[in-house]
Amino acid sequence: MNKVASFVLVWSHVASAALHSLWHVYTVTSNIPRLPSMMAVVVVDGVMTEYYDSRTEVAVAKQNWMDAILHEEPNYWEKQTTFWQKQEYYGNINMQILKDRFNQSDGVHVFQVLHGCEYDDETGTVLGFNHHSYDGDTTLVLDMERRQWIWLQPQLEKTGRKWNQMERWLGFMEERLLKECPNRLNKTLESGKSILQRTQRPLMSLLQTRPSAPVTCHATGFYPDKVDIFWAHDSDQLHEHVVHGQLLPNHDGTFQISVSLDVGAVPPSDWHRYNCIFSLSGLPEEIITTLDAASIKTNYVKPVDHTSIIVATITFIAVTVLSVGVGIFVYRKRRREHRNGTLQQRQADSPSCVYTDTGENFLPAAAAETSQGTLGRHAVVI
Numbered sequence: 001m002n003k004v005a006s007f008v009l010v011w012s013h014v015a016s017a018a019l020h021s022l023w024h025v026y027t028v029t030s031n032i033p034r035l036p037s038m039m040a041v042v043v044v045d046g047v048m049t050e051y052y053d054s055r056t057e058v059a060v061a062k063q064n065w066m067d068a069i070l071h072e073e074p075n076y077w078e079k080q081t082t083f084w085q086k087q088e089y090y091g092n093i094n095m096q097i098l099k100d101r102f103n104q105s106d107g108v109h110v111f112q113v114l115h116g117c118e119y120d121d122e123t124g125t126v127l128g129f130n131h132h133s134y135d136g137d138t139t140l141v142l143d144m145e146r147r148q149w150i151w152l153q154p155q156l157e158k159t160g161r162k163w164n165q166m167e168r169w170l171g172f173m174e175e176r177l178l179k180e181c182p183n184r185l186n187k188t189l190e191s192g193k194s195i196l197q198r199t200q201r202p203l204m205s206l207l208q209t210r211p212s213a214p215v216t217c218h219a220t221g222f223y224p225d226k227v228d229i230f231w232a233h234d235s236d237q238l239h240e241h242v243v244h245g246q247l248l249p250n251h252d253g254t255f256q257i258s259v260s261l262d263v264g265a266v267p268p269s270d271w272h273r274y275n276c277i278f279s280l281s282g283l284p285e286e287i288i289t290t291l292d293a294a295s296i297k298t299n300y301v302k303p304v305d306h307t308s309i310i311v312a313t314i315t316f317i318a319v320t321v322l323s324v325g326v327g328i329f330v331y332r333k334r335r336r337e338h339r340n341g342t343l344q345q346r347q348a349d350s351p352s353c354v355y356t357d358t359g360e361n362f363l364p365a366a367a368a369e370t371s372q373g374t375l376g377r378h379a380v381v382i
Contacts, residue, residue, distance in 0.1 A: 128177025199282030217276030
């Protein structure tokens with residue numbers, strides 16, 4: 001897994017039924033010629049809503065409905081562009097500091113910052129977070145409940161201690177992550193209600209690569225990503241002989257997920273007692289798929305019976321040799337008859353032989369508010 005993807009995947013989790021999220025993620029890279037040196041995204045409930053990079057230097061909407069926010073904030077995109085330009089500036093400074101701290105100069109390096117909030121609309125609970133990583137390893141984490149930065153690499157101890165003494169900085173992060181972020185999240189959810197708060201049923205399939213392989217219960221095309229899937233025996237969830245796949249995004253904004261069952265541990269007579277259970281936030285009922293050999297899709301091709309081919313080939317050769325032998329015998333016989341003048345005239349009138357042929361398959365957040373210009377002024381280097 002590459003360094004850019006590893007940090008984001010850590011946060012690709014399955015949320016609870018009432019949990020919504022708003023994330024800002026920005027990535028600063030060095031010595032990767034084909035990538036912009038800085039890229040940033042805003043992700044709401046797993047859907048990318050905004051993008052910025054160092055080549056275009058402009059924040060743009062990734063969803064058409066995001067422009068609805070301009071009714072309340074006509075200069076929203078200008079503010080976002082300024083915000084990300086400042087993050088790019090400080091990100092480049094921090095990248096150089098990290099190289100020095102880790103005693104590095106050349107080579108590919110990646111610095112990432114993830115910050116935002118998660119909001120439970122049933123309990124009203126808000127979780128704010130701010131995480132930093134370098135070359136795929138988490139370096140700094142903000143414990144919002146304790147208002148304390150925690151360093152996970154000794155090279156960042158100096159930074160952690162310094163930031164923990166900055167009360168204004170900690171107070172600003174608390175205001176931004178626990179108050180401004182949920183407010184922005186709710187506005188975005190309302191603007192994209194038809195997309196972000198829709199419920200889309202999955203396409204369910206049972207898949208198997210070969211007769212002895214596990215049977216995979218695969219669900220795809222569903223939304224949102226608040227989902228649970230498991231195999232059950234007589235309604236009891238199985239924990240043995242099963243392998244859970246990752247929740248993955250599809251190109252159209254929906255999701256897919258799978259869980260496999262080792263059918264080698266299941267007697268064929270008991271298959272009807274095994275079910276794949278799928279539940280999705282927004283669907284009142286579970287989707288149940290019974291383990292049934294007739295319903296399994298596979299690309300398995302049965303091996304060709306080479307014995308029958310050999311027998312058929314030998315038979316064909318034998319018939320061919322016999323036919324050739326008979327033909328030679330008839331030819332010689334007729335030649336003798338012709339010489340003897342005994343060839344019958346009826347042969348000229350007999351039907352001639354005719355040959356006939358017959359043939360037929362992030363990210364968070366941080367609210368983008370009017371105070372983002374303030375964040376630029378409050379941003380600090382490592």
